[in-house]
Amino acid sequence: MLDWLLNLDKELLLLLNGQQNYFWDYLMRLISEKEMWYVFYIVLMTCVINTFGWKKGGLIILSLILVIAISDQIASGIFKPLFKRFRPSRDPDFSHLVNLVKGYTGGKYGFVSSHAANSFGLAVLASLILKDRITGAFLIFWAVLVSYSRIYLGVHYPSDIIGGAIVGISMAYLSYFLLRKYFKSSLLKKPVEQTHPIARLYQISLLGTLQIIIMAFSVYFCFNR
Known part of the structure; x- marks a missing residue:
């Protein structure tokens, strides 16, 4: 049974990793870079502060940072050296x-994916707190996209991603x-009058973030042809 699962894992990796071309190579490499998402993180923190205020928002942001840090340590500090x-x-x-893609191989061990653990931890906890469908x-x-980019680049098996996602989601729900x-639940209660304006602000900010990604990709593409 284990051998069958491992072979299936490899077959899925080859299927998802094999659909490559010049455009997607550069785009997925950019999506995989943590630095590409700094604006996104700032927008998310701004949304939290505007929604909950500085006192509550600061505590929530600290919780988001801790979820990322703990998920990363569990993935990279425990699972990877344990399973090797x-x-x-x-x-x-x-x-x-x-x-x-351009010889990028990542570190030595891959189970579980810290990218998946971090992104799903942040995404799920922020979703639970903000309570906005969009x-x-x-x-x-975003978490799925970042995780898929790791498979596309050939540095993680699908099971690495699933394992990382489970770690991140578990830490999010625990937090x-x-x-x-x-x-108390009052910490996570949003002022009703702020819900709709902030939702609109966040949607606009997300569009801005996507524009930055596209522009960054264009610059990267021009200088690396």
């Missing part, structure tokens, strides 16, 4: 079948439970 599973790009018996849908889409239990 080679990334597909690093596996001496498999890497020759993987399409790599925002929540975008955050989950949300602790916030509600120890700081």
